[in-house]
Amino acid sequence: MSDTKTTAKPALTRGAEIKLCGVTKRYSGQKIAAVDNVNLTIPAGEIVVFVGPSGCGKTTTMRMINRLIEPTSGEILIGGEDVRKKDANELRRHIGYVIQAGGLFPHMTVAENIAIVPRMLGWDKDKAAERVREMLNLVGLEPGQFADRYPRQLSGGQQQRVGVARALAADPPVMLMDEPFGAVDPITRAHLQDELLSLQDELSKTIVFVTHDFDEAVKLGDRIAILAEGSKIVQYDEPAAILANPADDFVRGFIGEGGAMKLLNVTRVADIELDELVTARATDSAADVRERIGDRDVPWAIVLDDADRPVRWISKDTLADMDGAIGNAGDKVTATISGRANVQEALEALLKTDFTSVPVTVRRKYVGMVSLSTVQNAIAGLREKSKARSRS
Numbered sequence: 551m552s553d554t555k556t557t558a559k560p561a562l563t564r565g566a567e568i569k570l571c572g573v574t575k576r577y578s579g580q581k582i583a584a585v586d587n588v589n590l591t592i593p594a595g596e597i598v599v600f601v602g603p604s605g606c607g608k609t610t611t612m613r614m615i616n617r618l619i620e621p622t623s624g625e626i627l628i629g630g631e632d633v634r635k636k637d638a639n640e641l642r643r644h645i646g647y648v649i650q651a652g653g654l655f656p657h658m659t660v661a662e663n664i665a666i667v668p669r670m671l672g673w674d675k676d677k678a679a680e681r682v683r684e685m686l687n688l689v690g691l692e693p694g695q696f697a698d699r700y701p702r703q704l705s706g707g708q709q710q711r712v713g714v715a716r717a718l719a720a721d722p723p724v725m726l727m728d729e730p731f732g733a734v735d736p737i738t739r740a741h742l743q744d745e746l747l748s749l750q751d752e753l754s755k756t757i758v759f760v761t762h763d764f765d766e767a768v769k770l771g772d773r774i775a776i777l778a779e780g781s782k783i784v785q786y787d788e789p790a791a792i793l794a795n796p797a798d799d800f801v802r803g804f805i806g807e808g809g810a811m812k813l814l815n816v817t818r819v820a821d822i823e824l825d826e827l828v829t830a831r832a833t834d835s836a837a838d839v840r841e842r843i844g845d846r847d848v849p850w851a852i853v854l855d856d857a858d859r860p861v862r863w864i865s866k867d868t869l870a871d872m873d874g875a876i877g878n879a880g881d882k883v884t885a886t887i888s889g890r891a892n893v894q895e896a897l898e899a900l901l902k903t904d905f906t907s908v909p910v911t912v913r914r915k916y917v918g919m920v921s922l923s924t925v926q927n928a929i930a931g932l933r934e935k936s937k938a939r940s941r942s
């Protein structure tokens with residue numbers, strides 16, 4: 551059939567909300583519940599990361615979502631539907647599941663591994679094969695090179711990519727990822743994390759991700775749930791809010807050293823309050839720009855070109871000696887920083903230049919200046935914001 555040859559967009563089903571209501575799991579013979587009355591809403595299309603000490607119940611909580619473990623009591627809803635009202639096997643076909651080292655079947659090729667769920671869903675061979683190709687491309691593996699290999703013929707990182715491809719193959723709205731990158735070296739791990747984030751930009755699945763590594767949680771999570779024994783939720787918030795205002799010493803222990811630095815890593819320059827500087831055009835008269843600078847603390851203007859890109863700096867002193875338009879007077883702007891960069895990167899840019907502030911651009915257009923005091927104010931502001939939120 552020719553329609554199987556069309557290169558349809560790989561995954562189209564967006565994430566669904568997951569709701570845990572009073573969920574408890576008591577294993578037989580256990581005195582204390584492994585998961586004790588957990589209430590949690592995981593918003594559609596977000597990555598929520600469970601972090602907590604070994605044995606606190608992260609995996610048990612996650613596996614109750616796809617009913618690999620049955621709750622003792624409570625309710626789990628996906629997209630508003632009670633998971634217990636569905637056939638467990640059918641449910642699992644619509645929830646991607648990735649475990650450490652990919653969890654691939656060793657006796658099946660890469661293609662066969664990826665096609666398992668589509669075939670179970672009754673897709674014909676051609677459609678499943680097309681899907682395998684799409685998924686391999688999506689996770690950055692050349693289908694011609696990898697489809698017929700066996701898992702043992704792949705590196706750890708490649709196995710992990712195939713694990714992600716397999717979980718996404720049936721286009722599920724929800725993905726559960728249980729320490730998926732725990733078994734690979736730190737460099738491959740960082741690559742896999744970056745790939746997951748760019749995939750998620752495209753796919754907007756609801757992803758529940760378990761890790762021991764708080765830095766991984768900060769990098770990947772739209773929100774982080776910090777869990778203590780019995781899956782007790784000690785704090786559930788965006789990474790920046792947790793870093794700025796940890797709920798207690800237990801959370802502080804997880805954050806570890808350098809919380810303020812980590813906060814800089816998760817805060818985008820475009821999201822902080824930038825300094826304003828007088829802006830000018832080459833055609834503006836020097837006298838006019840001088841007047842606009844007036845008695846401002848920073849006696850400089852920044853000159854923008856026709857496309858609003860910052861091109862030159864000019865000081866009030868230089869302007870004082872000039873008549874007519876400013877033209878090409880002043881010093882060239884040698885460093886700018888993208889609004890998409892994080893504040894840590896902005897600090898590095900500041901350290902590298904001779905100036906006390908650096909222009910910030912969004913899609914190359916000038917939006918403001920970042921300086922050491924902007925960064926300090928931003929950190930203070932984030933702290934205040936999250937304190938106010940936790941009080942409300």
Ligand SMILES: Nc1ncnc2c1ncn2[C@@H]1O[C@H](COP(=O)(O)OP(=O)(O)OP(=O)(O)O)[C@@H](O)[C@H]1O
Pocket residue numbers: 577578580584602603604605606607608609610611
């Ligand atoms: N099948 C089981 N039978 C009895 N107890 C179990 C079973 N599986 C897990 N447990 C217990 O339940 C608690 C929670 O286990 P779980 O695996 O969910 O924790 P975790 O936070 O994922 O741990 P880790 O980070 O070490 O993987 C632990 O005390 C564990 O020993």
